Amino acid sequence: MNYTLKQYTQLLRQSVLFWTIAMVLYSIFRYYGIESEEGLAVIKKYNGTLGVLYYFVKLINIGILIGVLYATVDFVFDVITKNRISLIYNIIIRTLLHFLVTFIVFTLITDVFTTLTYTHSNVHSVWCCFNKSFWAVILYIVFASFVFSFIKIANEKFGKGVFINILxxxxxxxxxxxxxxxxLDLKDSTTIAEKLGHFKxxxxxxxxxxxxxxxVPKHNAEIYQYVGDEVVLSWPYKKGLANNNCVNLFFAFQxxxxxxAAYYLKKYGVVPEFKAGLHGGKLMVTEVGIVKKEIAYHGDVINTSARxxxxxxxxxxxxLISDKLIQDLKxxxxxxxxxxxxxxLKGKQEEVNIHTIAKV
Structure with missing residues (x-):
């Protein structure tokens, strides 16, 4: 429950920040310098410095409102689908949900619409649906939704924080x-694969x-690579030590x-067991590749972990965990x-002291 709340809070923070910026940018793109254009009528109360500040405050409030709504929609959507649908359907359904939420809010809360379009509306709120400015705002928000979804997907594809570092x-x-x-590697993988067949x-x-x-997110880990039935996880040194994250993740996974267990036994006839090796220290990090760009780690630490x-x-x-790392753990x-x-270890000239850790 606490983890679910943490996920929602993180998504809410990202969504509110993005949509607040998006709404401020919208006002700049569409209305900057509008008062100097001939033949255009503007709302008097938005003229002058105080008027502009008032307008910006309203836009920030609208950005927060949209951010909260979309974060809630996305969170509920992820909980229901459990990210088990294809990427294209995910984007289409999510965008349609965003559109419906925006449509309902703009038609029910006319003040939101009039603030965004910089116009007066003295008729029934449903009239907004037939207004060209209404659809201009909708189009901008749908486009911004695609941008936000792209950033979210890219962040998931590259790993937490990696996409920003590449940018x-x-x-x-x-x-x-x-x-x-x-x-982290699956035990008896060859035997299981022969028993189940490649599809199962x-x-x-x-x-x-x-x-x-x-x-993984609960223990602040980063997934570096998936290699067949093996996963390579990584932590910045201090984050891995904090709360024994690097060790507790393994037991949380178990x-x-x-x-x-009942689900795995019914579907596969086996409860999968994994084995893990842990080590830490200094190594080099660099960006590699042009066609398929990624962050790569080079050094003895990663090789020793595998061994x-x-x-x-x-x-x-x-x-199993190295003596060097266990000395820093509490x-x-x-x-x-x-x-x-x-x-x-293979490829090493000096012996390495190793320990095992078990949960009481």
Missing amino acids: LGKYKNPQEEKRIFMF YSQLIQDCFYDLNKV QRKQAK IQGQCNTYKVPL ISANLTCQFLGSVL
Whole structure:
């Protein structure tokens, strides 16, 4: 419940900010300098500095209203569909819902319409539907909805914050960062794939990653890559350590799968189990590619994380973590930590101390 409220609050904040800016831009695009145009009648109370300020305040209020309405519509829509419909239908249905909400609000609250169109309206509110200015405003809002949806989709495609970093060119030149990586892989994947067949197996992976995505935002993780039945997750170092996010995400994912054990058993005949390897430290981050641009991480940290995860079968534990990382974590009372020894990982010249963590 708290997580759902957090999701809605975040969406509400983004929506209100976007639509407040969109409404202010609308006023600039359409009405800047209108009082100097010959033959155009403007509302007297909007003349002068105080009039403009009054008008801008009203527009900001309208932006907040639209932001709240659209955030609520989008949140309810996402809860109902669970993001399980195709992208094209998602955009079309979402835009139609935005259109209907805008249409209803503008016809019921005439003052909103008259503020946006900079005109008087002394007749019944339904009259707005036959006004060209009404449809001009609707067209602008529909276009702005597409822009907002595009930004939202791009942010989901590239990962939280990555799209903005690409736009700003933050990683055009390699940058050093300190991060934590988790390599999360399906156990006994070959056996399960042979049993289920490629179609059913693909559905299983899809369901598992859907459940994983439900716990990722709660623990401030970023999904770096999906590679077959493996996922690579990442945290800025401090965010990964905070509240033991990098460890608690794994147990939250396990708990979610166990809560849906009946579903997995009925559909696939197996409850999927995952193994994970964790390591952290400094590495380089840079933007790569032209046709398919993305942010890439280069360095020993990411390779070591993958090698540690590869030792899970050897030690027969679901979670392994490097000694370097565990020293920076604050192990809480509900977790137990066990040192397993030193191992010479493939490609390494020095042995790495590894531990396992279990939930009490």
